[in-house]
Amino acid sequence: MNYDVVIGLEVHAQLSTLTKAWCQCEISVSAFENTKVCEVCSAQPGTLPVYNKKAIEYAIKLGLATNSRINKVSVFDRKNYFYPDLPKGYQITQFQTPVAENGHLDIFDDEGNIKKVGIQRIQMEEDTGKSSHLGEKSLINLNRSGTPLLEIVSEPHMSTAKEASSYLKKLHSILVYLGICHGNMQDGNFRCDVNVSIKPKGSEKYGTRTEVKNVNSFRHVEMCIEHEVQRHQQILDSGNKVLQQTLLFDVETKATKVLRTKSDADDYRYFPEPDLLPLIISDSEIQKVQDNLPELPDAKIKRFILDYGIPAYDANVLTAEKELANYFEAALKNYEGEAKKMSNWIMVELLRYLNEAGTSIERSPVSPNSLAGLLNAINSGKISGKQAKDVFLKMYDSGHSADVIIKEMGLEQISDEKMITEIAQKIINANSVNVEKYKAGNERIFGFFVGQVMKETNGQANPSLTSEIIKRLLG
Amino acid sequence: MNIYDSHSALKKKKISSLELITEALKKAHQNKNNSFISLTSDLALNQARTADEEISARGPRSWLHGIPYSLKDLFITKGIRTTAGSKILFNYVPPYDGFISKKISNAGGVLMGKVSCDEFGMGSTNENTPFGPVHHPLNPEFVAGGSSGGSAASVAEGSAAFSMGTDTGGSIRLPANFCGLVGFKPTYGRVSRYGQIAYGSSLDQAGPITHSVLDAACVMEFITEKDLLDVTNVANKKMSVVHELEKIKSGYLKDKTIGFSQEFIDACDPEVRNSLNDALKIFENEGAKLKNISLPHLKYSVAAYYLIATSEASTNLARYDGIHFGFRDKMSSKNLEDTYIRSRTLGFGEEVRKRIILGTFSLSAGYQDQYFAQACKVRRKIYEDFTTAFFQCDAIFSPVCASVAFKQGESKQDPIKMYMNDLYTIPVNLAGLPGLAIPFGHHKGLPTGFQLIGKSFQDEELLKIGHAFESVVKG
Numbered sequence: 001m002n003y004d005v006v007i008g009l010e011v012h013a014q015l016s017t018l019t020k021a022w023c024q025c026e027i028s029v030s031a032f033e034n035t036k037v038c039e040v041c042s043a044q045p046g047t048l049p050v051y052n053k054k055a056i057e058y059a060i061k062l063g064l065a066t067n068s069r070i071n072k073v074s075v076f077d078r079k080n081y082f083y084p085d086l087p088k089g090y091q092i093t094q095f096q097t098p099v100a101e102n103g104h105l106d107i108f109d110d111e112g113n114i115k116k117v118g119i120q121r122i123q124m125e126e127d128t129g130k131s132s133h134l135g136e137k138s139l140i141n142l143n144r145s146g147t148p149l150l151e152i153v154s155e156p157h158m159s160t161a162k163e164a165s166s167y168l169k170k171l172h173s174i175l176v177y178l179g180i181c182h183g184n185m186q187d188g189n190f191r192c193d194v195n196v197s198i199k200p201k202g203s204e205k206y207g208t209r210t211e212v213k214n215v216n217s218f219r220h221v222e223m224c225i226e227h228e229v230q231r232h233q234q235i236l237d238s239g240n241k242v243l244q245q246t247l248l249f250d251v252e253t254k255a256t257k258v259l260r261t262k263s264d265a266d267d268y269r270y271f272p273e274p275d276l277l278p279l280i281i282s283d284s285e286i287q288k289v290q291d292n293l294p295e296l297p298d299a300k301i302k303r304f305i306l307d308y309g310i311p312a313y314d315a316n317v318l319t320a321e322k323e324l325a326n327y328f329e330a331a332l333k334n335y336e337g338e339a340k341k342m343s344n345w346i347m348v349e350l351l352r353y354l355n356e357a358g359t360s361i362e363r364s365p366v367s368p369n370s371l372a373g374l375l376n377a378i379n380s381g382k383i384s385g386k387q388a389k390d391v392f393l394k395m396y397d398s399g400h401s402a403d404v405i406i407k408e409m410g411l412e413q414i415s416d417e418k419m420i421t422e423i424a425q426k427i428i429n430a431n432s433v434n435v436e437k438y439k440a441g442n443e444r445i446f447g448f449f450v451g452q453v454m455k456e457t458n459g460q461a462n463p464s465l466t467s468e469i470i471k472r473l474l475g
Numbered sequence: 476m477n478i479y480d481s482h483s484a485l486k487k488k489k490i491s492s493l494e495l496i497t498e499a500l501k502k503a504h505q506n507k508n509n510s511f512i513s514l515t516s517d518l519a520l521n522q523a524r525t526a527d528e529e530i531s532a533r534g535p536r537s538w539l540h541g542i543p544y545s546l547k548d549l550f551i552t553k554g555i556r557t558t559a560g561s562k563i564l565f566n567y568v569p570p571y572d573g574f575i576s577k578k579i580s581n582a583g584g585v586l587m588g589k590v591s592c593d594e595f596g597m598g599s600t601n602e603n604t605p606f607g608p609v610h611h612p613l614n615p616e617f618v619a620g621g622s623s624g625g626s627a628a629s630v631a632e633g634s635a636a637f638s639m640g641t642d643t644g645g646s647i648r649l650p651a652n653f654c655g656l657v658g659f660k661p662t663y664g665r666v667s668r669y670g671q672i673a674y675g676s677s678l679d680q681a682g683p684i685t686h687s688v689l690d691a692a693c694v695m696e697f698i699t700e701k702d703l704l705d706v707t708n709v710a711n712k713k714m715s716v717v718h719e720l721e722k723i724k725s726g727y728l729k730d731k732t733i734g735f736s737q738e739f740i741d742a743c744d745p746e747v748r749n750s751l752n753d754a755l756k757i758f759e760n761e762g763a764k765l766k767n768i769s770l771p772h773l774k775y776s777v778a779a780y781y782l783i784a785t786s787e788a789s790t791n792l793a794r795y796d797g798i799h800f801g802f803r804d805k806m807s808s809k810n811l812e813d814t815y816i817r818s819r820t821l822g823f824g825e826e827v828r829k830r831i832i833l834g835t836f837s838l839s840a841g842y843q844d845q846y847f848a849q850a851c852k853v854r855r856k857i858y859e860d861f862t863t864a865f866f867q868c869d870a871i872f873s874p875v876c877a878s879v880a881f882k883q884g885e886s887k888q889d890p891i892k893m894y895m896n897d898l899y900t901i902p903v904n905l906a907g908l909p910g911l912a913i914p915f916g917h918h919k920g921l922p923t924g925f926q927l928i929g930k931s932f933q934d935e936e937l938l939k940i941g942h943a944f945e946s947v948v949k950g
Contacts, residue, residue, distance in 0.1 A: 039571040043794045045559065046551040046573055046670040048705050080790050080838075082815055089793020140798075269838035271847060274676035274787055277706055 001237060003198040005229050006206060007164045008156035009221075010193040011171060012149050013181045014127060015058050021126045021148035022049030022092070029187050033141040041146035043087035048275045055148040058180040059099045059124050060281065060289045062150055065174050065296055066119050068103030070286055076124070076273040084140055085129040093125035093151075095270040099279065105174075106298065107166040108316075117167050118155030124279075125149050150181075156195065156206075161225040165218045168192060169320060172218075173297050177322045185216050192221055196228040198236065207232070208242040212256055215249050224249040227256060300325055308332065308339035317347055323361045330368035337379045345375060349389070353396050365399045366392070374402035381462050382406065382413050415462040417469065420453065423461075424469050427452045438474055446470070476636045477686040478542055478693045485530055485541050492530065492541030495636070496523035496585055499543040503587055503634035508610040508619065510628040512548050513556050514588040519543065522585040529583070538693035538717065540583030545635035547626050548589040549596055550681070551670035552576045559672045560592040560604040560622075563795045563802045563822030573670015574702050575639050575681055582697040587635050590625030594824045595792065596646055596674040598622050599896055600886045603826040608883055612654055613920055617880040620650030626684045627654040637685045637694055641671055643678045644780050645875070645900025648912035648926060651684045652875035655914040655922030657941075658684050659691040662932045663907035664709040667702030673791040675784035676707075678904040688913065688941040692717045695934070716935045720942045727943035729762035734868030737767050739899060743877040746918035751874060754915045754925050754944075758872070761947055768864045768871065772856040776902040777894055779857070781830075782837045782850035783905070788827075789834030795822065858906040861928070870940050871928040874899045875912045879921040899926065909934045911941045915948065 020027060023040035040047045063070045077095035103119035129145040131138055152171060158164045172190055175181035182189045197209035210228060215221050227249075232242050247256040295303070297319045304315040304325075319325045324346075331342055350371065354364060374395065378388050383406055394405045406412055414420060427449060428435055438445045449470045453461050476495065484490040496519050503514055526541035535541060548558050551573035558564045572580075580586065593603040601609040601624025609624035611617035612631035619628045623640030627650035630638050640647040642660035651658025659682045666681045673679060683694035692714070699714040733755075740751050759765055797803035797818025804817040823831070837846040864871060876896055886893045903910035908931055914924040927944075929937030 039569075042799065044551075044569060044571065044800070045557070045564065045567070045672040045794070046549075046569070046668075047571075048669050048707075050704060050706055078790050080793060082793065082796060084798050084811065087794060087799050089796060090790050267840045269790070269835065269840070269843070271786065271790075271838055271843070275673075275707065277709075 002201040003229075003233060003236070004201050004203070005159045005225075006156045006197045006199065006209075007158040007160075007225060008195040008209075009154045009158070009164060009167060010195070011152045011154075011168070012127075012191045012193075013062075013152065013175050014189045015055050015148040015150060015180055016182050016189075017052055017054040017058065017148055019052060019054075020146040021052050021055055021124075022146050025146065027147050028143065031143055033139075034143060036143040037145070041087075042142050043089075049092060049273075051276070051279070052148055055124065056099075056279065056281070057289060058148075058178070059122065059150055060286060061178045061180055061293065062152070062175065063100030063103065063122055064286070064290055064293060065178055066100075066103035066105055066122070066152075066171075068100035068119055068122060070100050070281060071097055072281055072283075073097065074099045074279045074281075076276045076279065077270045078273050079268045079270055081268060083128070084138065085131045085142075085145070087129065087142065087145060091126060091128070092273055092276070094123035096272075098123035099281075105167060105170050107163060107170055110160055110162050115157075115163065117157045117163075120153045120155050123151045123153075125151055156197075161222040161229075164194070164225055165222050168218055168221060170297065173320055173322070177294060177296055179294070188216070191216060194221060194224055194228075196225055196232065197242070198229060198232045207236075208244050210242065210245050210247055210256075212247045212249050213259060220249055220251065223254055224256060227254065231256070304328075308343075310340050310343045314340070314343040314347065318343060321361065327361050327364070327368050331372045333372070334369055335372035335375055337375060341379075342371070342375060345371060345392075349392055365397070366395050370395055370401045377402050377406060381415050381465070383411050384413065384463060387411050387413075387459075410458075411460065413462045414457050414460045415465055417465065420457075420461055420466055420469050421473070423456050424449065424453055424466070424473055427456070428470075428473055435474065446474075449474070476543075476633050478538055478636050478690040479687065481542055481636055482535060482538050482540075482693070485535050488531070492523040492526040492585060493520070495541065496520060496543050496587075499587055499634050499636070502632050503629070508612050508615070508628040508632055509607050510545070510590050510609055510625040510632065510634060511588045512558055512560065512591050512606050512625070515555060515586055516588075518555075519585050519587050526583055526585060535583065537582040537697060539579060539697060542584055542636045543587050543634070544579060544584045545587050545590045545626060545629040545638040546576060547592050547623050547638065547640050549592060549641050549672040549674075550575050550589075550639060551672065552586070552589065555586075555589065557589065557672070558606070559595050560606060561594045561823065561827070562605045563818070564800075565605075565802060567801050571670070574667040574704070575670065575698060577670075578697050578700065579639070579694075587629070590629050590635075590638060592625055592640075592646075593622035594827050595672065595788070596622040596641055596643055596679075597788070597826050597830055598886075599645070599649055599893060600881060600883075601625065601650065602883065602886060603824055605824060610883070611880050611921070613922070616882060617921065618653070618883055618886075620653035620880060622646040622650075623658075623684060624650045627651055627656055627658070630654070630656055630684050630686065637683050637690055639681055639694075639698075640684050641674075641679055641681050642900075642904065642910075643675045643784055644897050644904050647682045647684060648875050648900050648910055649897070651912045652914070652924045652926075653880040653922065655917075655924070656684050656686060656912075657688055657691050657914065658682065658912040659688075659695070659938070660903065660910045661695065661699075661934050662710070662909045662929075663904070664707055665714075665909070665932065665934055666698050667705040667708040669702055669704040669708075673787075675787040676791060677787060678780075678784055680904070688911065688938055688945050689717065689720050691911070692720050692938050692942070695938070710932060714935060716938055719935070720939060723939060723943050723946060725761065725943070725947060727939060728758060728947075730764075731870070731940060732764045732766050732868040733758050733870055733872050734766045734768040734864055735872040736770055739873055743874050744879070746879060747874060747877060747923055750916040750918070750923035751872075751925055755872060757944065757947060761943070766868050768867060770857075770860045770864060770902070772853065772860050773898075773902045775853045776857055776905055777898055779850040779853040780897070780901040780905060781833065781894060782846050783854060785830040785834030786837045786847045786850075787834070789831045789838065792823075792827070792831055795819065797822070854905045857902050861902075861906045861908060865930050869930075870937060873926045873928060875924060875926045876900075879918055879923060903928055907931060909937050911937050913941055913944065
């Protein structure tokens, strides 16, 4: 049987504010356990929460950047449950009226067409502490307790694993572009819950969904969706029913395992947080945030295509990360050739080496300026494109500029017309048989002459100039 | 021992703070009414000596400088055990200082100790506490009232010149009324709740129990500073009304309109009714107009209160889970859930457990609309009743309680009847208004009195009217 796949994503993004959501404690992932804790975030009796204005500003930023409606009045609620890493016994979140609603992001579907993915809501809430287990003992670290989060809930508009990861990458890049989230997935700055269901092709009625909690990389999200879709299909094809479950994705086995089977007994007893007044956001506050929004990926893509004449694909790759886009533009500054050539070098060479080394563009050993220097050397005919790749490798390893490496390698191309003509003439004189063959119509013999010139010059002769000269000499 | 006269005596150097404290400590050590949970004698003596040095050098810096006071054990005091009258916090020593403790200490008040209350403020008799019932200062067979019973008893017995109580449904005004004292619950939002252990967050408000309205005004000046740590502390104006009260002799009540509900007065026990009618006559004799007003929804206030207060309490008290602080049953701990259940079952008293269960039920999915949400609608109606009534009058005159102080043990027999005793104090909390209990008359050795209810955030005017009445009675 054929099925439609329905995917919705809930993302928890930790905000990169300096202090926590309700108190003045510094946010730090590296601090020693329980040293970034005060009476408020450890829920001492008698303490009260105070809004973090920066966190509210960040929420408005994301709302505007995702085309959402900012609610002028939104309400904080208590979500009640007992857990050792939740010292208050409730989480402050937004239930009835979140700070922003009804947004969307544009992504590319698997055919490369633009697809709109709806964002149901963006709500402000707080992170919990962390539990860890040491033999018989359980330990609690409250450094993370009260860190401001935005929960971004998508509509179930995605239908393939690729679409889901495109959406996530887009959302991730927007958060980082806005400067409101560090976006380090390994540190848990950006965490994703995946909701998957399938239904017979064309059917109106949604199937039973499963929720996979805390999937922490784009690749794992794709893998876990593919796994779940296949699992659901097998269950339905064999005539069984999918159970509504909360699952975890096991990175080792690349399969999901059951965390708990959902029942209607889950009751968080949401009600308005009496210790906080409703959050009122004025038009002028919204306008102020709007006026200070940075250029976002979509706008940058359009500008790159228009201003630099690079293809849409390139523009997409280069803008996926703000730092990468900055690198590209910085490199273009001192470069005199076609932007597409720069784009190729960044995407094909630079990113390959960076990925292999597992490092980021910010730590690239080749500076934008150096890369521009290398490409300028190619364009001026100083070195050949083939040589440039070797030069680049050396630049990458040493961090030196193209000029230094080219000198070191003795690679400077010979573009001295007189010198090449002398060498070529000598070779033609010494190989009269081949000259006859060429003149009789064997054009393939032409390469022989070029090769000989190269041999004589240790490959340093400018190839196109060499061809030109030989052609002229052979008449 | 009252604040105003003691202050004058200190100023004129007729008495020293050390003498005041020594006298108060004598009463406190006798502890004949079981007012104190924790006595801080050494601290008090040291503070008194410091106060005397400061006063002899520069004179008293405030009304409260060198004056002995007690704090209900719901107020957080850094380094001084704070129990909330509960076993679950019997050994809890707070790591921070609350707003009230800090402000009164800054003003130079001398802390005698932490006084008893019904556990977490839940009760009207100060019998619901493992620290034993507080006795009525005039007759030990009777209760002092609650929940701030220790506060009232300590002021009445002279172990403190004033005490800070908290009032969620009458917990300041009722014990003040039973013990023949003035009890003032300010407008909700007038006094910071930071460092006040929460019962019902949207109802709780701190206020003084004193010998006179003038004394209450003296205290208010130091606890109405804006506190940025409580976002519901919306009042911006620090109260400064003592100097105005000093000028009021007679004639202030002329042209004031005092609203009252004949229905409420008629529903009281005869001895209370007589006292209420006599008090009304005094207002009339002083030239005030009396106006019978209608408050049709107040009859639902007890039902609404016991849903809203318990709902909020059920989550406010979730942090007492045996994990982070307070009592943990060491015998249990088979697993996490067992720790929760046993710590909370053994740590909380019966009344608290009852209210947590009621509140949890009221917020539950499927019941919330019927109970919690419905109660919130009733609350709105009660607020509107008052708003309408205040178009016709300057203050509302009402009973505090239909009877004089109850006998010890009586409350256990009919809990619903006991809840109904809060009928006249509860609506004031639901509407967030200021309420002032004023003693007037006695019956068979037990004090009687009445309550004045003021307009929202017009606490000063209410104190003026109350003080004018007291001036007439005291001559």
